[in-house]
Amino acid sequence: MENPLLLFPQLNISASKDKPYHKVMKSAIKEEPHKASKPGAKQKRNRLSLLLQKPEFHESDHLGKPGNLTKAASVSPEEAVKWGESFDKLLSEKAGLDAFTKFLKTEFSEENIEFWIACEDYKKSKSAHELLPKAKAIFETFVQKDAPKEVNLDFHTKEATSQSMGQPLRNTFDAAQSTVYRLMEQDSYPRFLCSAAYRGLLQGRPAARAPLRRRSRSFTVSDFKGVRPDLTVW
Numbered sequence: 001m002e003n004p005l006l007l008f009p010q011l012n013i014s015a016s017k018d019k020p021y022h023k024v025m026k027s028a029i030k031e032e033p034h035k036a037s038k039p040g041a042k043q044k045r046n047r048l049s050l051l052l053q054k055p056e057f058h059e060s061d062h063l064g065k066p067g068n069l070t071k072a073a074s075v076s077p078e079e080a081v082k083w084g085e086s087f088d089k090l091l092s093e094k095a096g097l098d099a100f101t102k103f104l105k106t107e108f109s110e111e112n113i114e115f116w117i118a119c120e121d122y123k124k125s126k127s128a129h130e131l132l133p134k135a136k137a138i139f140e141t142f143v144q145k146d147a148p149k150e151v152n153l154d155f156h157t158k159e160a161t162s163q164s165m166g167q168p169l170r171n172t173f174d175a176a177q178s179t180v181y182r183l184m185e186q187d188s189y190p191r192f193l194c195s196a197a198y199r200g201l202l203q204g205r206p207a208a209r210a211p212l213r214r215r216s217r218s219f220t221v222s223d224f225k226g227v228r229p230d231l232t233v234w
Helices: 011-019 021-053 055-059 077-083 087-092 094-104 111-123 127-145 157-161 174-194 196-202
Strands: none
Touching: 055 077, 055 127, 077 196, 087 094, 087 174, 094 111, 094 174, 094 196, 111 127, 127 157, 157 174, 174 196
């Protein structure tokens, strides 16, 4: 039998004189696997640290979180009236964007405004180096088939967007963004103007928590061809 001191050099000889042999061996065996696992754990931490430093890891952190754009703020009736002038006017105001986002959440269709916001951020990329990771995150989150927040796009728009993912440009998502914008303008926006929350803002009351609305069937642009929505605010 080999000398245990050669197999486990960390054994304390003086300690072994005071402790029974089997207890010393037992503690040494427990200690050895623990030490052997340390390099693996350290390598994992290093790999995770490198991943967190990659820009593409952070680019998608803010995707789909429009509520972070602005804190809840009081809205004057005059400001709320302007939101009824046009959909573009509503989205151009931070408070309007936040109010509309909250409304879409009650209809379980917030992925549309989240996609629109992500595209706006994408077009503001300062360098071509930022485009690829951002485009990949947007495509995988909102565009590709069975994406977690897939938006409703026609086949040709989805296909054209998919083909441009190899070398994404600043206008890669323009067609898809315009499609989703029109859907919101012609479908969700009129309902927002008729909602109790918006009417309350017109009367100077804070927006009440709207009841959740069951998601209706998905619309496409063709559903609205030749139809002009009535945007009159009563």
